[in-house]
Amino acid sequence: MHGHRHDPNPDPPSPDPSFRVLTPDGRIHPMDLAALQTLPSIAVDGCYIVSTGHGTSGPFTFQGARLADLIRRCWGHRPWAQVQVISGDGFGTTLGHAEVDREARPALLAYQVDGRPMTRAEGLVRLIVPDDRDDALRQVKWVGQIRILAPGHP
Numbered sequence: 001m002h003g004h005r006h007d008p009n010p011d012p013p014s015p016d017p018s019f020r021v022l023t024p025d026g027r028i029h030p031m032d033l034a035a036l037q038t039l040p041s042i043a044v045d046g047c048y049i050v051s052t053g054h055g056t057s058g059p060f061t062f063q064g065a066r067l068a069d070l071i072r073r074c075w076g077h078r079p080w081a082q083v084q085v086i087s088g089d090g091f092g093t094t095l096g097h098a099e100v101d102r103e104a105r106p107a108l109l110a111y112q113v114d115g116r117p118m119t120r121a122e123g124l125v126r127l128i129v130p131d132d133r134d135d136a137l138r139q140v141k142w143v144g145q146i147r148i149l150a151p152g153h154p
């Protein structure tokens with residue numbers, strides 16, 4: 001997994017928006033758009049994609065499932081420490097409870113933008129960390145794998 005690419009990749013790694021969730025017990029939970037859409041849907045407005053190298057876009061209203069709800073669906077209420085969200089092109093980020101469990105403007109897995117379905121080229125399914133301002137480093141397009149790490153994981 002690599003961090004910042006100053007030239008963000010414009011090309012989806014594959015046409016299929018399905019992804020997998022890996023839980024600390026070693027299980028793999030396949031997820032597709034239909035499964036994600038069975039979770040409660042929330043909309044977060046006033047989101048910007050910020051990058052020093054190539055400007056800012058937005059504001060956007062992103063809509064999708066809370067990452068917290070997806071974690072709960074796959075891992076219940078068992079403890080976890082961090083969650084890695086990695087795309088098919090190797091871009092990724094690590095989140096903790098601060099971004100995931102907040103009541104207002106939590107991290108979400110977006111499948112709509114400005115009230116219409118997001119295209120694959122726009123990042124479907126796209127991680128949105130709504131108030132992150134650090135060069136779009138956490139706005140992971142084309143989520144491919146979500147890895148839940150237990151407390152004490154190295």
Ligand SMILES: Nc1nc2c(c(=O)[nH]1)N[C@H]1C(S)=C(S)[C@@H](COP(=O)(O)O)O[C@H]1N2
Nearest residue numbers: 005008009049051087091136139140141142
């Ligand atoms: N999968 C993936 N997501 C990514 C990137 C990338 O290269 N691959 N680049 C990031 C960076 S640096 C920026 S600025 C934004 C650009 O988002 P946009 O292509 O929607 O403008 O995507 C972010 N998410």
Ligand SMILES: [Mo]
Nearest residue numbers: 006051135136
């Ligand atoms: Mo960027």
